Amino acid sequence: MxxxxxxxxxxxxxxxxxAGPRAGSASPPERHRYGSLHxxxxxxxxxxxxxxxxxxxxxxxxxDGGPASPLVGIVAGxxxxxxxxxxxxxxRLREVMARAPLRDDRAYLVVAAxxxxxxxxxxxxxxxxxxxxxxxx
Numbered sequence: 001m002x003x004x005x006x007x008x009x010x011x012x013x014x015x016x017x018x019a020g021p022r023a024g025s026a027s028p029p030e031r032h033r034y035g036s037l038h039x040x041x042x043x044x045x046x047x048x049x050x051x052x053x054x055x056x057x058x059x060x061x062x063x064d065g066g067p068a069s070p071l072v073g074i075v076a077g078x079x080x081x082x083x084x085x086x087x088x089x090x091x092r093l094r095e096v097m098a099r100a101p102l103r104d105d106r107a108y109l110v111v112a113a114x115x116x117x118x119x120x121x122x123x124x125x126x127x128x129x130x131x132x133x134x135x136x137x
Contacts, residue, residue: 033070057124058127065104110136
């Protein structure tokens with residue numbers, strides 16, 4: 001006895017994965033125009049040698065970086081909230097830093113406070129831009 005499918009293919013043809021990739025497949029994530037601070041040693045160096053500005057719910061520390069693209073580190077401690085809240089705060093700050101005018105020869109460390117979660121995105125952007133302006137960047 002031969003087997004058969006329960007229904008015929010729709011007007012668009014077969015719907016199996018053998019038909020090819022889906023039209024709505026995800027595209028690769030967009031890369032930011034800055035590099036990331038890596039390792040505790042780099043974070044300590046920026047904290048130790050950088051100039052700090054506290055505006056709104058962020059502290060921005062700016063130190064000398066390398067000759068290539070700017071380096072950015074984002075910190076959200078337990079005072080910000082649960083792991084979900086800390087990750088949300090870091091995602092929001094990464095997006096703000098991607099839009100900010102950063103100098104190539106600098107390293108930036110952004111320390112989030114709980115206010116980052118409640119602030120509207122334009123307000124968050126304003127905090128970062130004001131901190132950069134006060135730093136002379």
